[in-house]
Amino acid sequence: MGKSDIEIAVLRHRKARIRELRHMQLLHDATISPPEEINYMERRIYMVATEAAAGHAPAVIRLINYLNQLPRGMQIFLREGRQVEVGDVWVVQNNGGNTALHLALKANHQDVALRLAEVDPRVSFVPNEERASPLYMAAEAGDVLLVARMLISPVPRYEGKSVMHAAIKSKNIEILNLLLVPIRQNLINSRDEEKRSVLSYAASIGYDEGVERLLQEFSNIAYVKDPDGFFPIHSACRRGHMGALQAILQSCPDTIELLNLQGQNVLHVAAECGKNEVVKYILGNEKYANLINQKDHKGNTPLHLATMFWYPMIVHILTQDERVNLGEQNKLGFTALDAAEEWMDLNPTFRERLTWMALVCVGTPRALKLMPYDSFLAPGPQEGIIQSNEMPSAKKYKDRVNTLLLLAILVATVAFSAAFSVTKVPEGETHWYKVFVVSNTIAMYSSVLTTVALIWAQLGDLVLILNVFKFVLPLLGIALISMSFAFLAGMLVVVGNQLWLSVLLLASGGVFLGMLFLLVVPFVCPYTSRPSFFRYVLRYPFYLLLMLIVWDDTDDDLE
Numbered sequence: 001m002g003k004s005d006i007e008i009a010v011l012r013h014r015k016a017r018i019r020e021l022r023h024m025q026l027l028h029d030a031t032i033s034p035p036e037e038i039n040y041m042e043r044r045i046y047m048v049a050t051e052a053a054a055g056h057a058p059a060v061i062r063l064i065n066y067l068n069q070l071p072r073g074m075q076i077f078l079r080e081g082r083q084v085e086v087g088d089v090w091v092v093q094n095n096g097g098n099t100a101l102h103l104a105l106k107a108n109h110q111d112v113a114l115r116l117a118e119v120d121p122r123v124s125f126v127p128n129e130e131r132a133s134p135l136y137m138a139a140e141a142g143d144v145l146l147v148a149r150m151l152i153s154p155v156p157r158y159e160g161k162s163v164m165h166a167a168i169k170s171k172n173i174e175i176l177n178l179l180l181v182p183i184r185q186n187l188i189n190s191r192d193e194e195k196r197s198v199l200s201y202a203a204s205i206g207y208d209e210g211v212e213r214l215l216q217e218f219s220n221i222a223y224v225k226d227p228d229g230f231f232p233i234h235s236a237c238r239r240g241h242m243g244a245l246q247a248i249l250q251s252c253p254d255t256i257e258l259l260n261l262q263g264q265n266v267l268h269v270a271a272e273c274g275k276n277e278v279v280k281y282i283l284g285n286e287k288y289a290n291l292i293n294q295k296d297h298k299g300n301t302p303l304h305l306a307t308m309f310w311y312p313m314i315v316h317i318l319t320q321d322e323r324v325n326l327g328e329q330n331k332l333g334f335t336a337l338d339a340a341e342e343w344m345d346l347n348p349t350f351r352e353r354l355t356w357m358a359l360v361c362v363g364t365p366r367a368l369k370l371m372p373y374d375s376f377l378a379p380g381p382q383e384g385i386i387q388s389n390e391m392p393s394a395k396k397y398k399d400r401v402n403t404l405l406l407l408a409i410l411v412a413t414v415a416f417s418a419a420f421s422v423t424k425v426p427e428g429e430t431h432w433y434k435v436f437v438v439s440n441t442i443a444m445y446s447s448v449l450t451t452v453a454l455i456w457a458q459l460g461d462l463v464l465i466l467n468v469f470k471f472v473l474p475l476l477g478i479a480l481i482s483m484s485f486a487f488l489a490g491m492l493v494v495v496g497n498q499l500w501l502s503v504l505l506l507a508s509g510g511v512f513l514g515m516l517f518l519l520v521v522p523f524v525c526p527y528t529s530r531p532s533f534f535r536y537v538l539r540y541p542f543y544l545l546l547m548l549i550v551w552d553d554t555d556d557d558l559e
């Protein structure tokens with residue numbers, strides 16, 4: 001028969017109380033003066049020590065007092081059969097490599113941890129199986145008092161994980177200051193599990209105050225390269241941490257010229273990682289102008305990289321700068337537009353479309369002659385048309401034809417029905433009625449023409465389908481906009497002389513029609529049009545589309 005919640009709670013309380021009384025009885029027995037020669041420790045006492053390290057402060061204190069009364073060289077047998085001296089009992093590790101101090105820190109018992117750290121200074125530097133020492137754990141937790149106590153040790157041994165990286169991870173400037181004193185200056189050369197330097201790690205997590213403090217003491221670490229070829233300034237750029245970037249440049253201005261293993265400068269890195277604010281900052285400083293069109297080992301400029309990794313906002317920012325050479329070619333002979341069209345999927349994503357539109361809007365040229373394909377020079381993460389060897393077919397466009405055909409028929413049906421819906425026109429509203437008639441007629445004929453053209457596209461010829469698309473998309477856009485105008489005019493005819501309602505309809509209709517126009521125009525108009533004026537007009541619909549999808553440069557997905 002199951003127990004109720006109350007019964008379970010009572011049993012738990014009694015069980016915990018019995019355990020506590022047992023601890024106190026064991027420790028009471030331990031206060032008896034020890035004999036002159038003791039060569040064993042009862043299993044119960046060892047269990048009390050382990051549990052006390054998990055947070056029973058009074059038990060820990062009494063146990064420490066008991067063990068301190070024993071001769072330092074006395075041998076103690078542990079429950080596993082091991083034998084240690086009394087003076088080494090505090091550095092004894094369990095199966096997970098944890099000492100009692102480790103357990104106290106994991107349970108967040110600061111008072112117990114402080115007492116254990118005072119008993120034997122060595123225990124603060126003993127790493128467990130995870131290579132984490134108690135000092136590392138305290139620094140990672142941001143415990144200034146405990147770290148300060150541990151660092152008093154006359155014989156510090158900084159083993160295991162880097163305590164300097166732990167201090168940076170906690171973003172505690174007091175702990176960092178404790179570690180940056182001259183007697184511990186060797187810690188600045190520490191590396192984490194990924195072999196990153198202290199400054200690179202601080203820059204990568206955006207710890208601006210820590211970056212400034214590190215550079216105040218050791219400015220030369222800004223020139224220390226990580227195994228992946230990135231310098232600290234690159235780590236700041238690839239995560240988009242502006243504060244860290246500015247701190248590094250203020251202390252070491254010439255680090256802006258540093259290149260990674262791919263021959264990329266900071267603008268390359270920011271463009272490849274999609275960090276908008278970093279790109280804007282670099283473009284906004286005239287003294288960094290030499291970085292704008294600089295090429296990496298594959299001949300790619302920052303514009304090439306932003307294009308190949310599909311960051312339309314970065315592409316837009318770069319193409320708006322007159323100093324950017326839009327016709328620059330990489331070692332494949334590709335301009336940025338060539339690269340976009342080369343690596344774009346046959347069914348492009350919205351990001352890919354926007355990136356391509358950003359290039360076309362400003363008239364980015366294509367290369368007159370393309371060099372042979374070289375797999376070494378091609379960007380690895382992307383798969384382009386050359387790699388896939390997949391040619392477009394009529395089957396891929398079948399669903400698009402059917403969707404457009406359904407939409408055209410729907411518009412024609414609505415326009416035909418609307419033509420006979422207005423039976424009586426109020427006096428003084430004839431001008432809106434005329435707008436309704438004209439708009440509805442345009443919508444009707446445009447949709448009918450679209451329907452007939454799409455019927456031809458059902459024949460399945462690929463060239464015919466592509467040519468039909470060029471013809472019907474503008475017509476379908478005109479039909480949708482005209483139908484919306486007809487609806488607004490028809491509603492104004494219906495409301496008659498009700499002024500407030502007419503104003504409301506005009507205001508809401510104007511906003512809707514404006515947004516509809518901006519959304520439809522990019523879809524139906526040819527961005528490859530040669531007249532620069534037409535491309536200039538098409539920029540504004542592109543801006544609206546760009547606002548729909550924002551890739552925030554504060555995302556730390558690389559961490």
